Amino acid sequence: MSYFEIKDITVTFGGVKALNNVSFSVNKGEIFTIIGPNGAGKSTLFNVISRIYEPGNGEIHFNNQNISKSKPHQIARLGIARTFQNLELFENATVLQNLLLGRHIYKKSNLLNELFFTPKVKKTELEHRLKVEEVIDFLNLQHYRDIIISGLPYGVRKNVELARALCTNPKLLLLDEPSSGLTNEETIDLGFWIKDIQSLLNITVVMIEHDMSFVNKVSDRVLALNYGEIIATGLPEEIKNNDKVKVAYMGE
Amino acid sequence: MRFIFKTKYDQDISVTRHGGDRFWYSLLIIGMLFMPLLIDDFYLGEISYICILAIAGIGLMILSGYTGLASLGHAAFLGIGAYTHAFLLTHGIPFILSIPIVIIVSFLVGAIIGIPILRLSGMYLAIATLALCFIAEHVFIRWEHFTGGNRGLAVPYEEIFGISLTNSAVFYYLCLFFLIISMFAAINILRSPTGRAFVAIRDSEIAAQSLGVNLGIYKALSFAISGAFTGLAGALLAHYIGYLAPDIFNIFLSLTLLLLIVVGGMGSLHGTIFGAIFVGFLPQLIAICRDYLPSSIGSQPGLEPMLFGMILVLFILYEPLGIYGRWIKIKLFFEMFPTYKKQTFKKQKVFNKTDRV
Numbered sequence: 001m002s003y004f005e006i007k008d009i010t011v012t013f014g015g016v017k018a019l020n021n022v023s024f025s026v027n028k029g030e031i032f033t034i035i036g037p038n039g040a041g042k043s044t045l046f047n048v049i050s051r052i053y054e055p056g057n058g059e060i061h062f063n064n065q066n067i068s069k070s071k072p073h074q075i076a077r078l079g080i081a082r083t084f085q086n087l088e089l090f091e092n093a094t095v096l097q098n099l100l101l102g103r104h105i106y107k108k109s110n111l112l113n114e115l116f117f118t119p120k121v122k123k124t125e126l127e128h129r130l131k132v133e134e135v136i137d138f139l140n141l142q143h144y145r146d147i148i149i150s151g152l153p154y155g156v157r158k159n160v161e162l163a164r165a166l167c168t169n170p171k172l173l174l175l176d177e178p179s180s181g182l183t184n185e186e187t188i189d190l191g192f193w194i195k196d197i198q199s200l201l202n203i204t205v206v207m208i209e210h211d212m213s214f215v216n217k218v219s220d221r222v223l224a225l226n227y228g229e230i231i232a233t234g235l236p237e238e239i240k241n242n243d244k245v246k247v248a249y250m251g252e
Numbered sequence: 253m254r255f256i257f258k259t260k261y262d263q264d265i266s267v268t269r270h271g272g273d274r275f276w277y278s279l280l281i282i283g284m285l286f287m288p289l290l291i292d293d294f295y296l297g298e299i300s301y302i303c304i305l306a307i308a309g310i311g312l313m314i315l316s317g318y319t320g321l322a323s324l325g326h327a328a329f330l331g332i333g334a335y336t337h338a339f340l341l342t343h344g345i346p347f348i349l350s351i352p353i354v355i356i357v358s359f360l361v362g363a364i365i366g367i368p369i370l371r372l373s374g375m376y377l378a379i380a381t382l383a384l385c386f387i388a389e390h391v392f393i394r395w396e397h398f399t400g401g402n403r404g405l406a407v408p409y410e411e412i413f414g415i416s417l418t419n420s421a422v423f424y425y426l427c428l429f430f431l432i433i434s435m436f437a438a439i440n441i442l443r444s445p446t447g448r449a450f451v452a453i454r455d456s457e458i459a460a461q462s463l464g465v466n467l468g469i470y471k472a473l474s475f476a477i478s479g480a481f482t483g484l485a486g487a488l489l490a491h492y493i494g495y496l497a498p499d500i501f502n503i504f505l506s507l508t509l510l511l512l513i514v515v516g517g518m519g520s521l522h523g524t525i526f527g528a529i530f531v532g533f534l535p536q537l538i539a540i541c542r543d544y545l546p547s548s549i550g551s552q553p554g555l556e557p558m559l560f561g562m563i564l565v566l567f568i569l570y571e572p573l574g575i576y577g578r579w580i581k582i583k584l585f586f587e588m589f590p591t592y593k594k595q596t597f598k599k600q601k602v603f604n605k606t607d608r609v
Contacts, residue, residue: 050462076464088459092519093451096264100445101452105464107445111473114444115437121444122265129261168463 001064003028003204004172009058011044011228018044019055020228026172026221031198031205033215035239036225037248042208043085045225046174050075050082062172077105079171083161083178085208095144095152095160099135102167103128132167139163139193155186166197173197175207179214187211191218216240224248254587267439284428288421296420297492302532303427304488307434309512309524311481314438316510317519318447319474320454321370325381326509328388329479331501333358333486334407335392335399338496341408348412351487358483359476366475367468385506392498404497407490417491427488434481438521441477450474482509504557511560515567517574526575534560 002025011019019041026032034042047053049060051072059068067078081102090098106128109121136142139159149157158178165173178194179187191214197203209215215222215236222239224232226248232239239245256263256270268274288296312326336357340350369380392399399405410417417423441447449470452460461467490496508531516527538559542550549555571578577597585592 052458052461071466072461073464073466076462082462084459088456090452090455090459092455093448097448097451101448101460101463101465104445104449104452109444109446111441111446111477114441114446117440117444122262125265125444126261129264164463 001061002026003063004206005061006045006049007059007061009045009048009060010056011041011048011053012056017228019048021058022225022228022230023058024223024230024233026204026206028204029198029202030221031194031207031219033219033222033236034206034208034225035210035212035215035222035245039227040225040248041228042225043176044228046082046176046208049080049174076168076170079169080174081165081168081170081172082174083158083165083176085176085180087157087161089149089157089161089164091150092148094146094148095141096132096146098149098160098164099132099167100128102135102164103131105168131169135163135166138166138196154181155183158182158186162193166201166203170203172204172206175205175209177208177210179209179211187214190214194218212240265443267436267443281432285425288424293420296424298532298536300420300424300427300488301492302528303424303431304485304492305509305512305532306431306524306528307427307488308482308485308509309516309528310434310438310521311478311485312509313513313516313518313521313524314441314450314481315474315478317513317523318442318454319450319471321471321474322374322378323381323475323478324378324503324506324510325384325388326478326482327501327503327505328384329358329362329482330486330489330505331388331392331498332361332479333483334490334493334496334501335405335486336483337487337490338405338407339398341410342405347410347417351484354483354487355480358486359480361483362476362479363472366472366479370468370471370475382503382506385501385503389498389502392501399496399498402498404495406495407493410491423491430484430488434484435521438481442521446470446473507560511564513574514564515574517576518572520574520576522579523574523576526579530575534563 004026005023006025007023009019009022010017022041022045034045036042044053048055051067051070051074055068059066061067062078062080065078067075067080070078090101093101106124108124113121136145139162141156141159141163144152144156144160149160152160158181162175162178175194179190182190194205194207195218198205207219209219219236222234222236223230224239224242224245226244231244231248232242234242254270254272258264263269268277287299291299308326308330311329312323315321315323333354337350337354340353341347345353365384369377369384372380393401395401396403412422412426415422417426442450449460449465452463452465453467453470453474457467493500512527512531513523514527515530516525517523535556538556542555544550567574573580581597
């Protein structure tokens with residue numbers, strides 16, 4: 001069985017089939033990109049994986065575990081982290097607090113020892129901080145530690161969200177349009193980081209992306225989705241020249 | 253302007269940011285300790301009342317200011333605290349034992365009520381908590397064995413280590429002590445993972461969930477902690493009032509607490525103190541003003557609620573961050589003088605959020 005596998009997932013909203021019997025699998029250590037026009041069901045797919053939407057039928061397997069029945073808050077503990085299309089940062093908290101929240105699943109303290117802020121709580125807080133600092137160094141966020149999110153430019157916010165996902169020490173990272181709204185330079189940096197996430201941190205990456213040159217440069221395999229159905233899977237080059245994909249984007 | 257040079261991670265964890273903080277807060281506490289020498293019994297009582305309000309404010313602030321859940325029913329917790337305390341004292345349980353029991357009882361009641369009603373959000377939650385307030389008032393009236401019903405319940409004369417609580421200086425020190433303890437407890441919770449999870453729920457439930465925060469448990473926990481603080485305040489309030497009647501814990505008291513946190517400044521513990529001072533002294537101020545107003549206005553019975561409402565609206569419109577927010581702005585004005593720009597606090601454009609699920 002593959003590392004991460006989606007089996008026959010169907011999601012319907014009223015009469016609309018957002019996803020129709022979608023099945024695919026992702027190998028360990030791969031950068032897997034999902035492309036498709038607006039409304040193809042890409043973000044719905046991510047929301048199904050993070051268990052926010054309940055699929056009509058189908059199963060999701062990750063690391064030899066069936067996660068289709070897990071609760072949304074259990075997904076992070078299994079090693080799946082995600083970012084959001086339109087940013088879901090904690091706006092009125094500092095960058096540091098946002099990143100420390102990425103460590104929530106490693107929380108060891110309970111209310112009683114937090115009430116007195118015992119040395120043990122402080123020790124684990126410092127351990128979390130060390131991990132967070134690693135991520136800060138990795139994504140060059142040193143200047144922003146104490147700044148409140150609502151005062152940051154969009155590009156940096158995107159970075160903070162990626163950093164927050166990395167703080168959970170994920171095995172599988174879901175990126176929802178990581179390059180949207182970024183400048184050219186920021187997109188180039190992002191490409192390097194995603195490659196580094198794959199090779200240095202050994203994280204499998206599944207991302208939704210529109211920027212085809214970026215997709216070609218970064219991803220190992222691409223899946224094209226249209227109207228909730230898979231129209232093609234393959235290497236970036238194959239997808240680029242696939243007739244069905246061309247029709248989906250450009251029309252007949 | 254002060255630049256803090258950080259050399260240790262501990263500096264981001266510690267309660268105070270720098271030596272200046274430590275100096276001024278110590279000075280404040282010392283000043284508060286000498287207060288009974290400086291002012292008369294009446295104002296000492298008023299300040300004790302402000303301390304009680306501040307403790308209740310901390311409770312509501314954790315729920316509304318930090319977890320983002322509205323509550324219009326916190327008078328119910330004040331009532332639960334007050335009645336439980338009075339009941340225990342009349343049955344011969346000493347003060348020192350009664351207080352922890354009150355805290356545990358209100359914590360549990362908060363958790364039990366919290367689990368079902370926190371599935372609601374926004375307006376519906378506000379209405380559910382409003383209902384809680386009315387239900388609690390009725391329970392206080394009907395459960396006569398426990399509360400004495402409409403006849404009321406006298407809070408027993410109490411001594412701690414042989415010193416009577418009716419002495420206003422003693423009662424003042426007691427309230428101050430509990431306020432300081434509560435403040436530290438709240439700070440500790442808020443700077444540890446649980447407090448961060450509360451902030452996460454306030455700012456984005458969907459992101460909190462995908463980072464592993466169990467929404468149900470943490471919301472109920474927030475409600476329970478909030479209830480515990482407010483229950484403690486209720487126990488002290490029982491001594492302040494001396495005689496409990498159900499109609500004390502009505503919707504107006506809930507609204508006063510709400511006014512307290514909004515005027516003080518949502519999302520800051522400083523705000524609870526500022527708000528408590530404001531709410532505590534406002535009735536005095538209104539009473540004093542009545543004498544100077546023309547009698548057609550000054551003797552109007554509904555003056556107080558009207559002014560409360562008006563102040564709440566004005567603060568929401570013109571200073572959503574409350575007195576504490578204004579204080580930060582004034583401080584920054586002097587730090588940056590003469591280069592202060594109003595735009596510093598202008599809210600940045602809010603970027604689109606992922607569709608709420």
